[in-house]
Amino acid sequence: MLIAAAIVFLGGCGQQEDEVSKRTENIDFVAEKPAPVEVKKPVPVANPINTVKREGILPTKLEIPAIEVKSEILHLGLTETGEMAVPDNGEEVSWFSHGYQPGENGRAVIAGHVDDLEGPAIFWDLSKLKAGDEILVAEGDKQLRFKVYKMESVPLDNADLSSIFGYQSSPELVLITCAGTYDYSRGTREERLVVYASLIEE
Amino acid sequence: MKKGLALFAVALVLFLSFGMGVSADSHTAKVRVVHASPDAPAVDVYVNGDATLENVPFKADSGYLEVPAGTHNVEVFATGTEYAEGAGVLQADLTVEAGKAYTVAAANTVDALEFVVAEDSMEVTEGKTKIRVGHLSPDAPAVDVGLIGGDAVFSGAEFPGITDYTELDPGTYDLEIRLPDGTQVLPLEGTELAADTVYSVFAVNNADALEVIALVDYEAAASPDGMPTTGLGTPDQSNAPWMLMLGTLALFGASAVVWKKRFQE
Numbered sequence: 208m209l210i211a212a213a214i215v216f217l218g219g220c221g222q223q224e225d226e227v228s229k230r231t232e233n234i235d236f237v238a239e240k241p242a243p244v245e246v247k248k249p250v251p252v253a254n255p256i257n258t259v260k261r262e263g264i265l266p267t268k269l270e271i272p273a274i275e276v277k278s279e280i281l282h283l284g285l286t287e288t289g290e291m292a293v294p295d296n297g298e299e300v301s302w303f304s305h306g307y308q309p310g311e312n313g314r315a316v317i318a319g320h321v322d323d324l325e326g327p328a329i330f331w332d333l334s335k336l337k338a339g340d341e342i343l344v345a346e347g348d349k350q351l352r353f354k355v356y357k358m359e360s361v362p363l364d365n366a367d368l369s370s371i372f373g374y375q376s377s378p379e380l381v382l383i384t385c386a387g388t389y390d391y392s393r394g395t396r397e398e399r400l401v402v403y404a405s406l407i408e409e
Numbered sequence: 410m411k412k413g414l415a416l417f418a419v420a421l422v423l424f425l426s427f428g429m430g431v432s433a434d435s436h437t438a439k440v441r442v443v444h445a446s447p448d449a450p451a452v453d454v455y456v457n458g459d460a461t462l463e464n465v466p467f468k469a470d471s472g473y474l475e476v477p478a479g480t481h482n483v484e485v486f487a488t489g490t491e492y493a494e495g496a497g498v499l500q501a502d503l504t505v506e507a508g509k510a511y512t513v514a515a516a517n518t519v520d521a522l523e524f525v526v527a528e529d530s531m532e533v534t535e536g537k538t539k540i541r542v543g544h545l546s547p548d549a550p551a552v553d554v555g556l557i558g559g560d561a562v563f564s565g566a567e568f569p570g571i572t573d574y575t576e577l578d579p580g581t582y583d584l585e586i587r588l589p590d591g592t593q594v595l596p597l598e599g600t601e602l603a604a605d606t607v608y609s610v611f612a613v614n615n616a617d618a619l620e621v622i623a624l625v626d627y628e629a630a631a632s633p634d635g636m637p638t639t640g641l642g643t644p645d646q647s648n649a650p651w652m653l654m655l656g657t658l659a660l661f662g663a664s665a666v667v668w669k670k671r672f673q674e
Contacts, residue, residue, distance in 0.1 A: 246464065257599070305630065
């Protein structure tokens, strides 16, 4: 019986409930069934092939009014093990610079920490976002507005990277932070909170 | 003690494999609709009876919509017409496979409306550009698309058809649509084709007003091998080693009891 108790103790060390895991329980949502898409008439141009690609921005500033986030955006690529790199501090966020630019067709991805050694970090409140909340990214005076339409918490091993970082025929923004319980054996949380937003056409 | 360790190992394996599986995203296909019928009014598109696209005018496209893999009832109505199953101006059962992308063009004149369906490419060789053309002009003859004063890139495109893709070096090309005898039908000078991009260019409208619509099928970008590690903290840091120590102590204690029992026997 003592052995069993010891096993429970040791096993229990892998998963531990805390503030982050409680906040990110049952947070998945998708905006209500989408209304029929109103398709805009194309504007006539001399050579339509030259205007069909959308230009993006190299984002430097992130703002999420609903959760009072304001941050500089670093441009980072991959870690040595091929993961998306992240800032070494809890105050800044990073854009995955090998992927799509915000404003281009496809999913531009920005990641930030949920906590740091002192406590809550820049994306602590990300799980509080609701469908329709706005996310602003800017390069100088070029600002793009995105609207949240979906949130999910995905187990690390199930994350479909080719979709989360993938092509879309319209511009999207994806925000990622850590979620779920802390896994001591892996040294990271078991899930990732993924927020999807679509560009608001001006 | 040995048995305890084995049990612990089993518990650990179970714990690590918990939650393995396949994401739901791998069960959908991408479909986009193009209005390519020169004399048809703007249309509404219903998929399995649900209004999916509204007021699609001639020459417009819907962008890619995610639809579940399988067979779908696609119906087209003139915008403003009341929906009634089976009463559309055009209907087809469209079968789509997971992970693939399709273009569904409503083509030909309104009295002979038909769907032209093609599978779209979602890949391109790194550093290359990829393009195909579609002949969706109901009364235009077969045409070639090629360099002005140079070779044809696509030969003998006929209505209603969409060619295979061809890969080219990215760059600026002086292209034209021409009859096989060389007579120019439509100039496309200074066409810029970007690297890592897949294009579809469709010739539409009547022969006497021929024009092109351009679509991007895919643009390549890198994705990482792993999700970011987005937490710098560890919950209850002081607590954790203490728990581990307690667990180890308990194991030692348990083994001591076992040993003691053995000595007593």
